[in-house]
Amino acid sequence: MKQAQVRMTETIGVMFIFFILIALGLVFYYQYQQYAFKEKEQVLLQTRAVETTLRALFLPELLCSKGEAESEEHCIDMLKAESLALGITDADLERREYYFNLFSYATISVVQLYPPSALDSESHPAPLLIYNWPKEEYKSKENTFFVVALRDETIGGYSFGYLQVEVYS
Amino acid sequence: MKAQMEMMGLVIIVILITVGLLFMATFALKDSKQKNIFTRKGLASSTLSSVLKATVVEPCGEYVGSEDLPQLGEDILEDCALQYREYYDNPSDATNTNPYGYSQYRCEGKHSCQFFQDKVGELLGSTLKEWGKKYELKATLLQGQDKATIITIKNEGCPGERDSSGLFPIQTDAGLLETQLFVCD
Numbered sequence: 001m002k003q004a005q006v007r008m009t010e011t012i013g014v015m016f017i018f019f020i021l022i023a024l025g026l027v028f029y030y031q032y033q034q035y036a037f038k039e040k041e042q043v044l045l046q047t048r049a050v051e052t053t054l055r056a057l058f059l060p061e062l063l064c065s066k067g068e069a070e071s072e073e074h075c076i077d078m079l080k081a082e083s084l085a086l087g088i089t090d091a092d093l094e095r096r097e098y099y100f101n102l103f104s105y106a107t108i109s110v111v112q113l114y115p116p117s118a119l120d121s122e123s124h125p126a127p128l129l130i131y132n133w134p135k136e137e138y139k140s141k142e143n144t145f146f147v148v149a150l151r152d153e154t155i156g157g158y159s160f161g162y163l164q165v166e167v168y169s
Numbered sequence: 170m171k172a173q174m175e176m177m178g179l180v181i182i183v184i185l186i187t188v189g190l191l192f193m194a195t196f197a198l199k200d201s202k203q204k205n206i207f208t209r210k211g212l213a214s215s216t217l218s219s220v221l222k223a224t225v226v227e228p229c230g231e232y233v234g235s236e237d238l239p240q241l242g243e244d245i246l247e248d249c250a251l252q253y254r255e256y257y258d259n260p261s262d263a264t265n266t267n268p269y270g271y272s273q274y275r276c277e278g279k280h281s282c283q284f285f286q287d288k289v290g291e292l293l294g295s296t297l298k299e300w301g302k303k304y305e306l307k308a309t310l311l312q313g314q315d316k317a318t319i320i321t322i323k324n325e326g327c328p329g330e331r332d333s334s335g336l337f338p339i340q341t342d343a344g345l346l347e348t349q350l351f352v353c354d
Contacts, residue, residue: 041276073215073218074214074215074219074220075219075220113295114223114288114291116225145296145300146212146215147212147215147220147296148215149219149222156237156238157224157238157240158219158222158224158239159223159224160219160292161219162296
């Protein structure tokens with residue numbers, strides 16, 4: 001009788017430990033799934049950041065061009081950029097929607113580093129905001145930078161700067 | 170026999186924990202590689218092409234006020250290739266320089282090699298370095314069988330896995346000048 005009780009206690013103990021292990025496994029799996037989901041979201045956001053950056057880099061409204069010659073890669077025409085910035089922020093809803101379909105929730109700006117722009121403050125270069133449509137309550141945002149040459153035909157020559165693309169999710 | 174069984178149980182537990190840790194490490198290391206590769210690949214070539222195109226606005230001696238302002242690549246770097254023997258006491262040893270050596274352009278009163286080194290170092294520092302990238306820029310002059318590295322600018326350098334801008338060749342009177350930028354994380 002006593003031996004049977006001992007065996008029963010042993011079995012209960014083993015089952016208890018077994019269920020604890022299963023519970024731990026489930027908790028771990030749940031945590032991992034949550035982490036994997038966040039990771040997936042991050043990857044999707046990064047992919048969108050890359051796509052938005054590429055769209056902005058090859059946007060004919062920004063690329064340096066000369067007559068019918070092929071457009072210059074990695075070069076932004078500052079006159080075009082200024083004009084585009086003014087165009088998107090105006091009240092033309094159709095135009096805003098057109099660019100929203102291209103860039104979605106994002107902020108795209110051009111920063112001139114050399115030579116310093118006249119608009120720069122002492123410590124920070126002033127960015128030229130080309131497209132600004134941030135998401136009001138975003139979960140996360142992804143920043144991408146890309147070095148570009150900036151051409152201004154009114155001054156002549158090329159400046160050195162970068163394109164900054166922020167996307168929101 | 171019982172001790173052997175217990176030992177086997179322990180070994181199995183250790184193996185399971187090791188496999189679990191390896192599994193976790195694999196996932197942790199996969200973190201955001203996709204974007205880094207894209208950013209680095211495009212970044213290296215766009216950065217070098219933008220640097221070489223940039224127009225110099227600092228006074229460059231007699232060239233001040235000339236119709237076209239000099240470009241960092243086509244003018245300053247080319248001039249450096251032509252006059253680098255005036256700048257380096259010994260071209261194979263870039264540590265001993267002669268700032269008073271002759272060069273056609275003297276932007277901010279500096280020899281063109283010195284000016285290129287300083288200006289490009291500053292531009293790369295305010296972009297790539299600021300964004301946490303390591304880099305290495307090299308300009309090599311090929312004269313027949315001879316090869317001389319006339320410019321080296323780096324932030325820690327990229328000895329391991331890296332992405333290259335590709336070669337940007339410039340034909341000069343001194344020979345073929347090849348510039349290349351490596352970017353890594």
